[in-house]
Amino acid sequence: MNTVAIYHIKGGVGKTATAVNLSYLAALSGQRVLLWDLDPQAASSFYFRVKPKVKGGGQKLLHSDAGIFKAIRASDYDNLDILPADFSYRKMDHQLENKKILKRALEPLREAYDLILLDCAPNITYVSENIFRACNAMIIPVIPTTLSLRTLEQLTNYLQTKELTHMQLMPFFSMVDSRRKLHQDITKSLPEKFPDFLNTYIPNASEVERMGIMRAPLPVFANASKPSRAYCYLLVEIMGRLRKDRALKKPD
Amino acid sequence: MTQEAVIYALDSADQLTNWAERIAIATNAKILSSHEELVDITFLDSFDWLFYSAGVQLLAESRSGVDGKKILLRWVSGGSSKRSPAVLYLDRLPKTAADLPTGQMYDCINKQLGFRSLLPVASVHSRQIKLAILDKENKTRCRLILEHNYARPRGHNRSIDLGCRLRLEALLGYEKVFNKASKSLGKLKGVRRTQDDIFKNAVIVTGRTPGDYSSKIQVHLLSEWRVDRACREILLAQLNQLEKNIEGTIANTDTEFLHDLRVAIRRSRALLSRMKNAFPKSICHRFSKELAWVGEITTPLRDLDVFMINFPVNRDSLVPELRANLAPFYEFLCTHHKAEQAVLIKHFNSRRFANFRTKWRAYLEKPLPIRPRAGLSTKPIGEVADKRIWKTYRRLIREGKSITPDSPAEDLHELRKTCKKLRYLLEAFASLYSKKEIKKIINSLKILQENLGDFQDLYVQATKLRDFSQVMSEEGETRKEVFIAIRALIKNMLIKKKLARAEFAQRFSFFATAQVEKEFRRLCRRDISRDRKDPKKKKELKRNKTVGLTK
Incomplete structure (x- = not known):
């Protein structure tokens, strides 16, 4: 099982759109996928039309095996389940002072799913530290702007200082406007500095914004659109990296 | 979900x-x-x-x-x-x-x-x-x-x-x-x-019913049946299995068609050899020969099937740099598989094969003779099956014990054959015994059979690989790296063969225990006190006692 976090310290970089589309496409490719909406804003849950409510709140979810299973909801799509957000997640920081609670909470789901995607809220908090320990890869959407890059540097420095090197970092460019000179320059120059950057980028397109109106993943209503195809390529690239990583870590 | x-x-x-x-x-x-x-x-x-x-x-x-x-x-x-x-x-x-x-x-x-x-x-x-x-x-x-x-x-x-x-x-x-x-x-x-x-x-x-085919012997015998009747029932079931698999083998949609066809042949041969006194000598001789021939004509294709099935595992057993070099070998297997398939289809369409099937069926479906010439024919199958299973088990133990670390591979091959015969007898006569007991005994036998199978298969495959590389060279393959990869494969097989050989003694000791003997005795209704009265068996029991087989 792969546990992959979609995370960035900065908000509004396209984390939720990435989580929703990647989870849908991974499920379509035959993997059993669970998307956990960890953001109390509940945007992923909204996109999948799942009520953002967990009986007993985050506390029950994190400390009981049965609780986590009871909270899971089937999405409208085959192979894809949602663990919805709950407003109580805003207090999750207090419940996650121990940095391995989230990892332990995910343990019983190991057999049931091939891929668990964590749609994370921005900021670096105790929740983020738990996420870092629970996942084996982190997808980081980066808008090619100065502020977004600054936060990427902050994040990588933080992970290095805390010696959190077990996970694969997979930054990629999101909301790229190829007409803008700054976007062009950064998308060309940055991968040299960060060799882990994924080759695929997601273009800035109005179709992605329409996800909120359609309340469905992009391939469902705009399969042939540029960003929809870009998400397909992104998933292929991510799965390739995960497979490679697993092969390297596999003992002889 | x-x-x-x-x-x-x-x-x-x-x-x-x-x-x-x-x-x-x-x-x-x-x-x-x-x-x-x-x-x-x-x-x-x-x-x-x-x-x-x-x-x-x-x-x-x-x-x-x-x-x-x-x-x-x-x-x-x-x-x-x-x-x-x-x-x-x-x-x-x-x-x-x-x-x-x-x-x-x-x-x-x-x-x-x-x-x-x-x-x-x-x-x-x-x-x-x-x-x-x-x-x-x-x-x-x-x-x-x-x-x-x-x-x-x-x-x-x-x-x-x-x-x-x-x-x-x-x-x-x-x-x-x-x-x-x-x-x-x-x-x-x-x-x-x-x-x-x-x-x-x-x-x-479609004219079928789900589950209407199984390679398992599904003949229900009664212990009071005459030996020839019971054996004919089993052999007829095997002939049916053989015929059901011909079309699939020709179409080559699944390697298991040929496998099951060959299992039917081997079972029939084992039964004929273990129960030869139940049939007239001429029948036994004639059809044993024909069954051996069918086994023979199907062997080259099955050998290639085995190599093709195991190819991914064999390839991955090599170091990554050598793996790609095996591609020409796979092509070689495919080409020869096609050729062998064509040869086999010819055999299947031959008059000899058609004759064998019709005459074998005609004999098996013929009414039973009232006064059969063969000595064993009229005896009850329950009694004879007990004796045959027990005798084959004893033979297996005897042959197994005679194997030392220096014994040649042929001895182990002979032992494997005895093992298979015992397995086929147990499967053929399973309906005469308690399901639970038979299953337990077959499971014990399987542990030994697996080891002997591994040893023999690796030995045969390594030899075959040498032959294949020779043929490849004769066919114009000159790339050194291909032969290096094949040699590495042979080396791996020989190492695994050695490991299987080293494991034999332990596996045999798991099988040749007093507990398994007790189970066989119970199954075959062999009374130990009766054996003690027989001077020949008394000697054997004494010998077993010294090695801890019999209490």
Whole structure:
């Protein structure tokens, strides 16, 4: 099982759109996928039309095996389940002072799913530290702007200082406007500095914004659109990296 | 994910669209498609019903689907299973598990099927209307699929009506909605819950029944039957198995056709050799020779099959740099496989093979002679089977004990043959004994058989590989790296062979225990006190006691 976090310290970089589309496409490719909406804003849950409510709140979810299973909801799509957000997640920081609670909470789901995607809220908090320990890869959407890059540097420095090197970092460019000179320059120059950057980028397109109106993943209503195809390529690239990583870590 | 599904049979006199409206009102569901959707469903299984035996179904639904992919592969485990069905969109039907991407579907199929082939066993044409129970947010909380199914047997123009039905699917986390819908449907006129399976009906229409083939011996004997009658029944079942596998072997859709055909031959040969006194000498001699010939003509193709099946494992046993160099060897295997297949088809079409089949069948189906010449013929099979099994077991122990670390490979091969004979006897006469006891004994035997099998197969394969590389060289292969890779493969096999050889003593000691002897004694109704009175057996028992076999 792969546990992959979609995370960035900065908000509004396209984390939720990435989580929703990647989870849908991974499920379509035959993997059993669970998307956990960890953001109390509940945007992923909204996109999948799942009520953002967990009986007993985050506390029950994190400390009981049965609780986590009871909270899971089937999405409208085959192979894809949602663990919805709950407003109580805003207090999750207090419940996650121990940095391995989230990892332990995910343990019983190991057999049931091939891929668990964590749609994370921005900021670096105790929740983020738990996420870092629970996942084996982190997808980081980066808008090619100065502020977004600054936060990427902050994040990588933080992970290095805390010696959190077990996970694969997979930054990629999101909301790229190829007409803008700054976007062009950064998308060309940055991968040299960060060799882990994924080759695929997601273009800035109005179709992605329409996800909120359609309340469905992009391939469902705009399969042939540029960003929809870009998400397909992104998933292929991510799965390739995960497979490679697993092969390297596999003992002889 | 779908949790479970309940099937309801509907009165098919009414139209599907009318049913959709009635059900929508009764369950408060929304009709998702105003028109009927046409879906072609193909049920896939191995020819020996591996999925059906395991209580699962694999169906391929053909329709214009998401992402341009036309086939939806659906893995459905038994009704009581809480595990959600695996679903996968594909461009074309897979032939083996290897054609699938890694994931749940691959895991499910590979676990049951291994390297075996997927074959279409039945097909259904379905007209469907989809309904869903939605919440305020338009989220699906329960799925309802209305179907009118028709089966079309291969080669027939007319379809057979399999009736209308409704599939109610529960979704994870929304079980209450499912239960409520289920209650409402229970009250609806013309709707009744059913266990009827369209799979079974669709297979029956093709003239087969699910599970109608198994390579296991399914002959039910009675211990008071005459030996010749019992043996003929078993041999006839083996001839039937052989004939059922000819078409598949010729079509080459699954390597297991040839495997099962050869098993039938080996079982027949083992029975003829162990029970030769039950048949006239001339019959025994003549058909043993013919059976040996069929074994012989099928061996080259089976050898190539084994190499091709094991190729991925063998290739991965090499260091990564050498793996790609084996590609020409695989091509060589494919080319020779084609050639050998053609040779075998010629043999199968030969007069000798046809004669063998007709005459062997004629003999086996002939009425039993009232006064048979063969000495053993009229004895009760129960008694004779006891003796034969016991004798073969004793022979196995004797041969096994005589093997030392310096014994040649041929001795182990002989022991393997005895092992197989014992196994075939146990399987052939299983219906005379308690299922539990036979299973226990066969399981003990398997541990030894596996080791001997590994040793012998690796020995034969390493020798074969040497021959193949010689042939490749004669055929003009000059690339050094290819031969280096083959040599590395031979080396690996010889190392594994050595390991199997080193393990033999331990495996044999697991089998040659007082406990297993006790089990055989109980099975064959051998009384130890009776053996103690016999001076010959007394000596043997004494010898066994010193090595801790008999208490």
